[in-house]
Amino acid sequence: xxxxxxxxxxxxxxxxxxxxxxxxxxxxxxxxxxxxxxxxxxxxxxxxxxxxxxxxxxxxxxxxxxxxxxxxxxxxxxxxxxxxxxxxxxxxxxxxxxxxxxxxxxxxxxxxxxxxxxxxxxxxxxxxxxxxxxxxxxxxxxxxxxxxxxxxxxxxxxxxxxxxxxxxxxxxxxxxxxxxxxxxxxxxxxxxxxxxxxxxxxxxxxxxxxxxxxxxxxxxxxxxxxxxxxxxxxxxxxxxxxxxxxxxxxxxxxxxxxxxxxxxxxxxxxxxxxxxxxxxxxxxxxxxxxxxxxxxxxxxxxxxxxxxxxxxxxxxxxxxxxxxxxxxxxxxxxxxxxxxxxxxxxxxxxxxxxxxxxxxxxxxxxxxxxxxxxxxxxxxxxxxxxxxxxxxxxxxxxxxxxxxxxxxxxxxxxxxxxxxxxxxxxxxxxxxxxxxx
Amino acid sequence: xxxxxxxxxxxxxxxxxxxxxxxxxxxxxxxxxxxxxxxxxxxxxxxxxxxxxxxxxxxxxxxxxxxxxxxxxxxxxxxxxxxxxxxxxxxxxxxxxxxxxxxxxxxxxxxxxxxxxxxxxxxxxxxxxxxxxxxxxxxxxxxxxxxxxxxxxxxxxxxxxxxxxxxxxxxxxxxxxxxxxxxxxxxxxxxxxxxxxxxxxxxxxxxxxxxxxxxxxxxxxxxxxxxxxxxxxxxxxxxxxxxxxxxxxxxxxxxxxxxxxxxxxxxxxxxxxxxxxxxxxxxxxxxxxxxxxxxxxx
Numbered sequence: 023x024x025x026x027x028x029x030x031x032x033x034x035x036x037x038x039x040x041x042x043x044x045x046x047x048x049x050x051x052x053x054x055x056x057x058x059x060x061x062x063x064x065x066x067x068x069x070x071x072x073x074x075x076x077x078x079x080x081x082x083x084x085x086x087x088x089x090x091x092x093x094x095x096x097x098x099x100x101x102x103x104x105x106x107x108x109x110x111x112x113x114x115x116x117x118x119x120x121x122x123x124x125x126x127x128x129x130x131x132x133x134x135x136x137x138x139x140x141x142x143x144x145x146x147x148x149x150x151x152x153x154x155x156x157x158x159x160x161x162x163x164x165x166x167x168x169x170x171x172x173x174x175x176x177x178x179x180x181x182x183x184x185x186x187x188x189x190x191x192x193x194x195x196x197x198x199x200x201x202x203x204x205x206x207x208x209x210x211x212x213x214x215x216x217x218x219x220x221x222x223x224x225x226x227x228x229x230x231x232x233x234x235x236x237x238x239x240x241x242x243x244x245x246x247x248x249x250x251x252x253x254x255x256x257x258x259x260x261x262x263x264x265x266x267x268x269x270x271x272x273x274x275x276x277x278x279x280x281x282x283x284x285x286x287x288x289x290x291x292x293x294x295x296x297x298x299x300x301x302x303x304x305x306x307x308x309x310x311x312x313x314x315x316x317x318x319x320x321x322x323x324x325x326x327x328x329x330x331x332x333x334x335x336x337x338x339x340x341x342x343x344x345x346x347x348x349x350x351x352x353x354x355x356x357x358x359x360x361x362x363x364x365x366x367x368x369x370x371x372x373x374x375x376x377x378x379x380x381x382x383x384x385x386x387x388x389x390x391x392x393x394x395x396x397x398x399x400x401x402x403x404x405x406x407x408x409x410x411x412x413x414x415x416x417x418x419x420x421x422x423x424x425x426x427x428x429x430x431x432x433x434x435x436x437x438x439x440x441x442x443x444x445x446x447x448x449x450x451x452x453x454x455x456x457x458x459x
Numbered sequence: 460x461x462x463x464x465x466x467x468x469x470x471x472x473x474x475x476x477x478x479x480x481x482x483x484x485x486x487x488x489x490x491x492x493x494x495x496x497x498x499x500x501x502x503x504x505x506x507x508x509x510x511x512x513x514x515x516x517x518x519x520x521x522x523x524x525x526x527x528x529x530x531x532x533x534x535x536x537x538x539x540x541x542x543x544x545x546x547x548x549x550x551x552x553x554x555x556x557x558x559x560x561x562x563x564x565x566x567x568x569x570x571x572x573x574x575x576x577x578x579x580x581x582x583x584x585x586x587x588x589x590x591x592x593x594x595x596x597x598x599x600x601x602x603x604x605x606x607x608x609x610x611x612x613x614x615x616x617x618x619x620x621x622x623x624x625x626x627x628x629x630x631x632x633x634x635x636x637x638x639x640x641x642x643x644x645x646x647x648x649x650x651x652x653x654x655x656x657x658x659x660x661x662x663x664x665x666x667x668x669x670x671x672x673x674x675x676x677x678x679x680x681x682x683x684x685x686x687x688x689x690x691x692x693x694x695x696x697x698x699x700x701x702x703x704x705x706x707x708x709x710x711x712x713x714x715x716x717x718x719x720x721x722x723x724x725x726x727x728x729x730x731x732x733x734x735x736x737x738x739x740x741x742x743x744x745x746x747x748x749x750x751x752x753x754x755x756x757x
Contacts, residue, residue: 032664040561047558048575050633053601054590055578061590072599274486281479291483298494299687300742302694304715305735308722309497309504331489335687362478384638391583393697412585423589430586437581445574 062428063229065120069423081122081142082199083225087188088207088215090130096214098136099167101128102178105138106170107163108213112206113145114153119199121145122228127188128215134185140176143231146425147238148175150418160212195222232428239425240411243403249429252408257436259323259396259407260389263330264382270331271381272374275340276366280352292341299334307398314399325399326407330389336381343377344370379447387437408433505733511726523733532709533717533734540693540713542624547692551631556681558635559643560669573644580637588701591630592617617703620710627702627711639684646677682753689749690742714738 056076061069063078088108090096096104105126113124124145126138152166152175170176194204200220207217240249247254274295282288310329311320319325347370355365371378393409400406406414412433416426503515505523510516527533562572579587594601595616606612616626650673658668696715699705705712705720714734722731 032666036564036665036669040564043561044558044565044572047554047635048572051579051635052575053633054587054594054630055582057590057593057601058582058586069593070596070599073604074599074601270486270489273482277479277482281482295486295490297743298490300690300739300746301494301498302690302715302718302735302738302742304694304696304719305501305732305739306494306497307719308728308731309500310493312500313492313497328489329493331486332493337486362482366482387581387638393584409583409585412583416585416589423593426589427586430583430589433583433586434581441574441577441581445570445577 058427059431062232062424062431064424065118066422066424067118068120070118078229079120080224080226081120081228081231083123083125083223083228084121084200084203085125085127085219085221085223086203086207087127087129087218087220088213089218090128090135090215091132093214098180098182100214101136101180102138103163103167104128104214105136105178106167106176107158107160108207108215109138109140109176110145110149110153110163110166110170111158111210111212112203113140114149114158115156115206116199116202117149121199122225122231129185129188129218132187133181133183134188135181136185137179137181138176139179141231141234142228143234143238144175146231146235146422147242148173158210158212163212192219192221194220197222232422232424233432236415236425236429236432239415243414244406244411245404249408249411249432251404252406252411253433253436255323255405256390256407256409259326260386262323262327263389264385266327266331267333267336267385268378268381271333271336271340272371272378273366274337276344276370278337278341279344280347280349281362292338295337296334298332304394307394310395311398321400321402321405323400323405326392326396329395330385333385336385339381339384340377343374347373376447379444383440383444383447386440390437501732502736504729505736507729509726509728509732511728516729519729523730524737527730527734527737532712533714535709536712536714536717539624539709539711540715543628543695543699543713544689544692546624546628547631547688547695550628551636552685552688554632555636555639556643556674556677558640559647559677560673562640562644563647563673564665564669573641576635576640577637579634584697585701587630587634588698592702595626618707620707623703623707623711627699630698642680642684643677646680647673650676682749686746686749689745693742693745694738 060076060078064075065079065081068075068079086108088104090101105128108126109124113121121142123139123141126136127134128136128138148170152170153162194200194217200222204217204220207213207215237248237250240252241247244251278288278291278295282291314320314325319328351369352365355369356362360368391409392407393413396407397410397413400410403411403414408429412426412429415429506518506520507515508517508519508522558576562569562576565572597603597613597615597618600616602616603613606614614622617623654676655668655672658672663671694715695713696719699711699713700716700719703711705716715738718731718735718738721727721734
């Protein structure tokens, strides 16, 4: 301890540089990640704010009271339609605002007659079909009301005559958002109720609605599992690909390292596998697609998994590692009468855990994040992996940035977990696999 | 054949000869089916004016090749590709090497820093590009906001012909390359400590040791990484596509983009196959050249 301290000249400047550069790099590389995470909780208006805002704001709960006193008598369905118009139309008009929920309370002659409640996730998921544009008409809501009911996008509670008394409200809250809502009700020919009060409160439970909205959209496309379905697909594809790579690549790597004595043949087979690294994946897109079509595998998870069985670099890594296992050990096993396959399973594999771990992780990431091939080969949503779903989400004209950020954030979590637990193995495997020369 | 001893020897011989075949066969079949067969069908298609309705269509010999070799769009794309290659080489390739060298000197929180370096790597590419598109936004993007403190800008990052290429490379500078870093770092850590101790006793300073001991000792992995880097950069597609779609005015159109566009937008599979074959040969040639050079150095 003492010796290193006094002997090293230049150690201090090196350590200082090392820490400074490392911290600088990690901070810089974290900026996009942090921005993604914080944007997942922001409204689009805040995402595009200038100067940039880093801290997400708590969404607003807007509570509107509409007074129907003095109007012609109406049916329950008419009230419901009016409430939906009073929810969806002004919300669409202020779509970029940070609105977490809208509550509409209807009163008549001082008594509460209904309450309607819509959360932001339902609005985000339903908005493309319910209010696709800002052309609001009464006829539009006639057509959309059944959809709102069927998908349970808004809840409507009817009290009728049994409603409680309502005390006088405090008028319209003093905020830009509330007054825009009030202006909308005031100038609208469509909404029948007269604006009594608008209150605004913070609704922090609605911070996570971008995540819920992503799930609701996915449920429409891929069935009741929602976004989980894409994750399950991605998991099946990734785990099967890794398993196939470990098994086939391990066997082939072992054969190249120990079972082919003839140097010329060994070189031939190594080149046979390694040369494929240079074939541009993109140029194989079309012939591979036609091949999958001939095999009747288009629109199945197999179509994504099978091409991963041919990754040149995997065999190369395995071979590099296996070469370091002593021939004498293997010979001893053979003399004992073990078959080659048993030697491989019971002697080689247990000695080679690091390389198996390293290969798993090194292939997990690119397969998990793979995009172009799954996009080309599967066009039915139930066979999508999450990357394809993510891209689809981005291409839908009405989807908001915070939802894209939310789904990206979720998709990072599996890799994050793997890295936390497997980092040690990856490093070990990489160090052993012959790349050190 | 009925003599027991001979039979025994026969089976042993067949045992030894057939096992490698059996072990290699599944991999060989997979490679033939998913790599070599598509490659050959691509070569074949490149001699045809491909028609989807009636494949493969009319045989036109080398016409596809002469067509793209004489088109200025193609050579523009080739030049773009190599400008990108130079930019990536100059701005990004050395970064994980430097990071790993410096990281190897860090004692405190080393694992933490290694983990932090991985974070950008595990961010989905689509999300990464979206974030960067926002950072580049001329009106409210983060980069112009920061640069205005220094009296610079505003820049039209993705619309200015002069800096679009730089704008595409810049995210890789920021994010580094987590996997490469890990490879370099592990290689450094596997250098025997005796060598370093000996150099220390000889009075080599830490900086000198880094330069003359660590760096040469990881040369092999730098070479391997360079090969992967080369084909990766020369065939880069995803990030450029999502960022600029090849614009503005074709200034970021690379050959791989031309390959995809002619195939999937114009349905001209023949010429697309011919162009990707061209890229295959360019990369193979460069790899061989590069191997020769590094072999001579040894």
